Amino acid sequence: MQSRESARSRTKRLRLESAALAAGLLLVFWTARGFRMRGSDSPEPRSSLGAPPPPAPALTFPIIKNSVRFAVIGDSGTGGTMQYEMAREMVACHRKFPFDFVLMPGDNIYGRKRPQGFDRKFALPYQPLLDDGVKFYASLGNHDRTNEQYYNLFNMNGRRYYTFRKGNARLFALDSNYMDPQQLEWLEKQLGQASEPSKICFFHHPLYSDGRTHGPDLDLRAQLQPLFERYHVNVVLSGHDHVYERINPQHGVYYFVLGNSGQLRRHNLRSSPEMAAGFDTDRDFMMVEIFEDYLYFETVSRPGQIVDHGTLPRQKSNSRGQRSPVRARIHSAASEENRRQIADAVCGVISDCCA
């Protein structure tokens, strides 16, 4: 009798213990899940905002007087720790390479569009750059709202799509969410009128991408690519896929995907013959310098590593309007040391550019 009772109590204890263990496991699981979710989009602690920027990598830009210098950040507006760390790296690089403006190919503010969200996801992380007079030019992504075109710090002046000139470059910000016939007509007119030798378009959805999640927008490509070819657009910058990718020139146009300045999809790139370079294991941003016939670029990751760099010669078109690659060379205005540095930097890229 006693043994039966003790067996019963043992079973009861065992059941209680297993229930407690299950509850404990569940608690651990949910806590870990919560941390993971918060870790990707948590507001930056105020103390780290004033932290000194990390040391910048050894940049090899020629930094020529009167050149066009800018940075590119895509899919940045998470308001998370990673965006803030990326911004600090940008500040560090800005001290070495003083870029004048930043292009944003969309998804500038994720989530709800509260006034404090604009601060947390844009104004606060880039405050040191804004204080230094760096201008941000935005285009709209699929997570942005149309009214962001009125936001003073995005410099869109109340327009969904717009164009502006910087030195010898003409830049076009497009709204790829809504490429209606009016926008296409406007773009064709503006491209036709542009007399600047360098034409750069930036918008959210990529025409070429090897990102597994989204990939290229084929319908957009069918509409835009003929215009880019006809009017000799040199470079196209996009985001949307949360990776970095440089595409081999397509129909004479250089394409970049840069959608990992705030968001990231790890190991999301698939290898393809179109890819010239790719990076999908951390956040990054790109810096560009344009002088005469050359575009110098360097892509820097959040920890300050140069993940891609090179010099792209401007495409020349013959009397029939067909593109032919320019022989890559180092510009004579660059100092001897810079020349050597650039020569080292571009040696692996030139063959890609002129392919």
Next chain:
Amino acid sequence: MTGFRSGIRARRLRPRQACAGGACLAVLLVVGEAIRAAPAGQSVRTNRDALKIEKFRQGVVAYDRLHKSAAAQLPPLKPKESRARIVEYQSALAAKIRAVRPHARRGNLFTPAVAREFKRLICLSMQGREAARIRTSLKRGESVQFRVAVNRSYPPSVPFETTPPSLLQNLPELSPELEYRIVGQALVLRDATANLIVDYIPNAIP
């Protein structure tokens, strides 16, 4: 020669017979004309379709007027505004438009006839070579799902699905305040400045 002979015969016919012959000739002429104008029958159908689109356009113009009168009651947005002012303006404008059309229902702009015509236009643009391209673009765009209702705001944290350019080329032009959006299978008419759903067609995308 033939004409001359028939002329003689005509002269020989009695008046009653001549009348009957004339009527027959008239009937033949009318039938012949109808047969000749057979392709024009299609143009009549096109006009009917155009009438539906015209009715939709009139609805869009009326909404545009309503939007402008609501916006006129608010201090206008400048090209460069603070974030607080943008958010405040959007919600104030949406409230004013809701107040003007509190009983707005699905089908106010997309009437059943207009919705049928839109579905036909969408089907047309998604045929042939472009079909696969548009479907791929829709699949690769960030597909969104939420409960669509007229006079509700488009949820601020839900992204936009790309409206394929080829599709937009086949749909009637809108005023700058309005835009077509795709939500799941539905085609949504959205007021971009007020972030309001004006009307929608469920199951518009095949």
